[in-house]
Amino acid sequence: xxxxxxxxxxxxxxxxxxxxxxxxxxxxxxxxxxxxxxxxxxxxxxxxxxxxxxxxxxxxxxxxxxxxxxxxxxxxxxxxxxxxxxxxxxxxxxxxxxxxxxxxxxxxxxxxxxxxxxxxxxxxxxxxxxxxxxxxxxxxxxxxxxxxxxxxxxxxxxxxxxxxxxxxxxxxxxxxxxxxxxxxxxxxxxxxxxxxxxxxxxxxxxxxxxxxxxxxxxxxxxxxxxxxxxxxxxxxxxxxxxxxxxxxxxxxxxxxxxxxxxxxxxxxxxxxxxxxxxxxxxxxxxxxxxxxxxxxxxxxxxxxxxxxxxxxxxxxxxxxxxxxxxxxxxxxxxxxxxxxxx
Amino acid sequence: xxxxxxxxxxxxxxxxxxxxxxxxxxxxxxxxxxxxxxxxxxxxxxxxxxxxxxxxxxxxxxxxxxxxxxxxxxxxxxxxxxxxxxxxxxxxxxxxxxxxxxxxxxxxxxxxxxxxxxxxxxxxxxxxxxxxxxxxxxxxxxxxxxxxxxxxxxxxxxxxxxxxxxxxxxxxxxxxxxxxxxxxxxxxxxxxxxxxxxxxxxxxxxxxxxxxxxxxxxxxxxxxxxxxxxxxxxxxxxxxxxxxxxxxxxxxxxxxxxxxxxxxxxxxxxxxxxxxxxxxxxxxxxxxxxxxxxxxxxxxxxxxxxxxxxxxxxxxxxxxxxxxxxxxxxxxxxxxxxxxx
Numbered sequence: 001x002x003x004x005x006x007x008x009x010x011x012x013x014x015x016x017x018x019x020x021x022x023x024x025x026x027x028x029x030x031x032x033x034x035x036x037x038x039x040x041x042x043x044x045x046x047x048x049x050x051x052x053x054x055x056x057x058x059x060x061x062x063x064x065x066x067x068x069x070x071x072x073x074x075x076x077x078x079x080x081x082x083x084x085x086x087x088x089x090x091x092x093x094x095x096x097x098x099x100x101x102x103x104x105x106x107x108x109x110x111x112x113x114x115x116x117x118x119x120x121x122x123x124x125x126x127x128x129x130x131x132x133x134x135x136x137x138x139x140x141x142x143x144x145x146x147x148x149x150x151x152x153x154x155x156x157x158x159x160x161x162x163x164x165x166x167x168x169x170x171x172x173x174x175x176x177x178x179x180x181x182x183x184x185x186x187x188x189x190x191x192x193x194x195x196x197x198x199x200x201x202x203x204x205x206x207x208x209x210x211x212x213x214x215x216x217x218x219x220x221x222x223x224x225x226x227x228x229x230x231x232x233x234x235x236x237x238x239x240x241x242x243x244x245x246x247x248x249x250x251x252x253x254x255x256x257x258x259x260x261x262x263x264x265x266x267x268x269x270x271x272x273x274x275x276x277x278x279x280x281x282x283x284x285x286x287x288x289x290x291x292x293x294x295x296x297x298x299x300x301x302x303x304x305x306x307x308x309x310x311x312x313x314x315x316x317x318x319x320x321x322x323x324x325x326x327x328x329x330x331x332x333x334x335x336x337x338x339x340x341x342x
Numbered sequence: 343x344x345x346x347x348x349x350x351x352x353x354x355x356x357x358x359x360x361x362x363x364x365x366x367x368x369x370x371x372x373x374x375x376x377x378x379x380x381x382x383x384x385x386x387x388x389x390x391x392x393x394x395x396x397x398x399x400x401x402x403x404x405x406x407x408x409x410x411x412x413x414x415x416x417x418x419x420x421x422x423x424x425x426x427x428x429x430x431x432x433x434x435x436x437x438x439x440x441x442x443x444x445x446x447x448x449x450x451x452x453x454x455x456x457x458x459x460x461x462x463x464x465x466x467x468x469x470x471x472x473x474x475x476x477x478x479x480x481x482x483x484x485x486x487x488x489x490x491x492x493x494x495x496x497x498x499x500x501x502x503x504x505x506x507x508x509x510x511x512x513x514x515x516x517x518x519x520x521x522x523x524x525x526x527x528x529x530x531x532x533x534x535x536x537x538x539x540x541x542x543x544x545x546x547x548x549x550x551x552x553x554x555x556x557x558x559x560x561x562x563x564x565x566x567x568x569x570x571x572x573x574x575x576x577x578x579x580x581x582x583x584x585x586x587x588x589x590x591x592x593x594x595x596x597x598x599x600x601x602x603x604x605x606x607x608x609x610x611x612x613x614x615x616x617x618x619x620x621x622x623x624x625x626x627x628x629x630x631x632x633x634x635x636x637x638x639x640x641x642x643x644x645x646x647x648x649x650x651x652x653x654x655x656x657x658x659x660x661x662x663x664x665x666x667x668x669x670x671x672x673x674x675x676x677x678x679x680x681x682x683x
Contacts, residue, residue, distance in 0.1 A: 172356075176360040176361060179361075179659075179663055180364070180659065180662070181618065181658045182621070183624060184621065184651075184655045184659070187640070187651050187655065188365065188368055190643055191642075191643050191647070191651045192368055192372055271486065272486050272625060275625070276624070277640070277643075277644050278644075291492065295492075295629075298496050298500065299495070299496070299500045306496060307500070307501070321485055321489060325481065328480055328483050328484045332480060
């Protein structure tokens, strides 16, 4: 679309310095394209892995929950005109997140026609795990950011709006939260409330809100001191109305952008925890879990060459790093664009 | 300055109490029997949990329980670990030097490399080295330590048979076990020197090579980014131009005038890094099989060994708080303006 075809508002945005700085940054384009690729892979996971679903016997619970037969799996899951296609894409049953295993052999097998990226130890299909793992990655990232952002906005908003003693107490609480080590906190949660993906996500969200609360409070205080807020007060607006109508909408923008760029970092952290065994159970489509599972095969067989089982650990680690890279490239470009100094 | 330090010192106990309250509050989700395990001093005591429940007021109200628990913790009773088959404090005493040694050896090269590359990038802006640092920084930022560790393990150890995992070559471990070599500090590099055996120290250093590389590549990226951008800011400032106009050598301008001021944000980052160093070493310990705190407490988590996890949490909480304190005071010394606020 060319600038002259746009509505006035969009043209203002398109011509704005911030967006221009973003557009002209080649790294931003690379990051955006990478991320787009991940989104497409995650979204169309059922279509991409239709062959695995059709040929591997242990994928049956997923097909059963979708209500299709093995013989028709490929034709249905790759046909956008079929309603089941969209059901699998938008609301896939939980059982589809279990990586199907082709037999029970403990030894990994190299890539073949049936398993394009090979099978890892205990015969889990690697391609399936990677593709569905990207769904898990987005899910974990967005959920953790969403929850911690919601808490952060409420707490930071209260702190900035009321101020005084309340503000002081809240800021001391955030001090404590920020100086509480994240990994150890997740360990405590896992040992007390049980070990699982949900517990780990909640623990991460609970440890991260303090940073957002502080950031938001700072932005509120900055916005509060601007002239247009004084003008609104002079016009006789009540404190609550001024806060809701003028301060809040003007203060929240930067926080939302900064926080949304944290998704990559959170996915890397969560993968690290899964690697330690805190989070998704064995066999769940999650990159960290797959890397953790690959640990025993990194050095190859006892007598053989070290790269005997390269496919077991190379693919998931590369996926994870590319995912992190995509978000960080994007985040870096956004931060540069927002900060005129750099 | 003194009042600043004193005020900051007074905050420490408050933070520590808050952390212990948080941990103890979460422990309330456990049954009294499970909590009782964190009070037992030995295997035998762990068999008689109902006696412990009575002795330590576990059937009483929250604050009675909390004060009893705090008293035990302050006396060094952290309970008995199923994972290591000994009291938690004993295990911590054995393993803390290992993790601390690892942390020190990981931190110093990271700081040095990060500051060096960050300075080079800023001085030679848009030259080849700057482009390299920028790519390195963003890739390093996206690379978790455990992934880097796995890659190094496969290539350096698996393919080139270099450097070795664990802490020492086997023959030296045998000597330590037999008693021909004595453990003084628990840090192998220092124990080697104290025993007068340079070969032991050398072996220990060799085993530290991979952990150091893995951590340095990942963590120095952040220091580079921050130093580069703050240094670019400073290099554009008036007083640097004045220094150049005076005819000072370029080197003196860059290092003495510009970097002195540009380094302040690095202190913040480095402080955060020190605080999380102990945690970061957990991954390294598990990948390279180093018998430190993480290599014990992470499996302990999976085995539901409450006393071990809570003991380590208290220790890490304490070390993070102290690290934050030291960094704040350091900050005040480097930039006197801060202590007046």
